[in-house]
Amino acid sequence: GLLVVLWLALQTNGFQNWAIRKIARHLSSDLGTPISIGHVDLRLFNKLDLKEVLILDRKKDTLLHAGSLLVNLNDWFFFKNKITLHYIGIENAGIYISRTDSVWNYDYLVDYFSSGGQKKSKSRIDLELKRVHLYQIHFIQKDGWRGEDQEMRIGKLELQADTFSLSNKKIRIRRLEIDKPYFSIAEYKGNRPDSLSPRQSRVRIKNDPDHLRWNPGHWSIAIDDLSLRKGNFRTIDPTSIPEDGYFDGLNIDFRPRFVHRFANLSEVVLEAIDGYDRAVKNATFPSDKESFD
Numbered sequence: 375g376l377l378v379v380l381w382l383a384l385q386t387n388g389f390q391n392w393a394i395r396k397i398a399r400h401l402s403s404d405l406g407t408p409i410s411i412g413h414v415d416l417r418l419f420n421k422l423d424l425k426e427v428l429i430l431d432r433k434k435d436t437l438l439h440a441g442s443l444l445v446n447l448n449d450w451f452f453f454k455n456k457i458t459l460h461y462i463g464i465e466n467a468g469i470y471i472s473r474t475d476s477v478w479n480y481d482y483l484v485d486y487f488s489s490g491g492q493k494k495s496k497s498r499i500d501l502e503l504k505r506v507h508l509y510q511i512h513f514i515q516k517d518g519w520r521g522e523d524q525e526m527r528i529g530k531l532e533l534q535a536d537t538f539s540l541s542n543k544k545i546r547i548r549r550l551e552i553d554k555p556y557f558s559i560a561e562y563k564g565n566r567p568d569s570l571s572p573r574q575s576r577v578r579i580k581n582d583p584d585h586l587r588w589n590p591g592h593w594s595i596a597i598d599d600l601s602l603r604k605g606n607f608r609t610i611d612p613t614s615i616p617e618d619g620y621f622d623g624l625n626i627d628f629r630p631r632f633v634h635r636f637a638n639l640s641e642v643v644l645e646a647i648d649g650y651d652r653a654v655k656n657a658t659f660p661s662d663k664e665s666f667d
Contacts, residue, residue: 387413387415391414394411394414398411404486406432407432407434407437408428409428409429409430410426410427411424411426411428412425412427413425413426420447421445421446422444422445422447424440424442424444425441425442425443426440426441427439427440431480431482435470435472436468437469437470437471437479437480438467438470440466440467441465442463442465442466443463443464444461445462446460447459458502458503458504460505461505461506461507462503462505462506463508463509464507465508467511467512468511468513469513469514470516471514471515472516472517472518473517473519475565502537502539504534504535505535506532507532508528508530509530510529510530511527511528512526512527513526514526517564519564519565519566520564521561521562521563521565522561522562523559523562524558524559525556525557526556526557526558529553529604530551530552531550531551532549533547534547535547536548543591543592544593544594545594546594546595546596547595547598548598548599549598549599549601550597550599550601551601551603552601552603552605553603554603554604556606557607557608558607558609558610560609560610560612561610561611562611605629607628607629608625608626608627608628609625611625
């Protein structure tokens with residue numbers, strides 16, 4: 375009888391919002407920063423809809439805000455080792471990370487969730503993603519320690535994945551459409567002293583097809599259909615003033631006016647890369663015909 379009452383209570387918006395606000399207050403108390411969620415709707419233990427999510431950092435500045443966060447998972451996901459995200463949608467969201475020394479304003483969250491002495495489980499949760507919808511996303515990173523600021527905005531993003539397995543390091547995206555992407559980067563003198571800057575390695579580089587430098591984790595990532603519309607890329611040097619009519623490599627404002635896809639070459643390129651990789655590993659390339667005497 376008690377389980378039935380609890381089940382019925384979990385289906386009501388009133389109980390769900392009371393529970394999620396209680397959890398938010400508990401996290402706020404532990405973290406020492408305000409966390410608030412305006413409204414929550416949990417349906418059949420596989421759909422979670424959050425409204426007006428707000429997280430502040432230790433200085434009471436906005437770290438994250440999201441007008442809407444909708445997640446659709448596999449049924450009874452908390453009883454399974456494989457979690458499939460059928461759909462994740464985020465709208466009207468902003469993420470603002472910053473630092474003036476070696477500590478980021480979100481490090482307290484990393485420390486909190488990475489500690490606590492949780493018991494290690496033999497079973498591993500395998501997370502898979504199927505579809506992503508983003509609308510009006512704004513990301514700002516101010517790195518006063520290194521002296522580099524980055525800003526990214528996305529008007530709209532639609533992603534459909536055939537395979538998105540983080541545990542297997544394999545991502546195959548069927549379709550990726552991005553509308554009005556914007557990215558800018560500004561470099562300046564940071565607060566980090568030269569004595570703490572990383573030094574370039576003097577180790578001699580060896581060419582080894584089994585240990586590629588550009589992909590040491592052996593990830594496999596492919597996109598069948600990619601579409602970018604009305605994008606903008608900028609580089610900013612605060613110490614210089616660009617002159618009209620002259621190219622300035624330190625202050626670039628690139629806005630492609632028109633891009634047209636005449637053919638889908640992804641399958642041909644992927645097949646060629648796989649063939650090259652097999653030939654090198656099997657020592658069939660280069661053959662005598664492709665070699666100098």
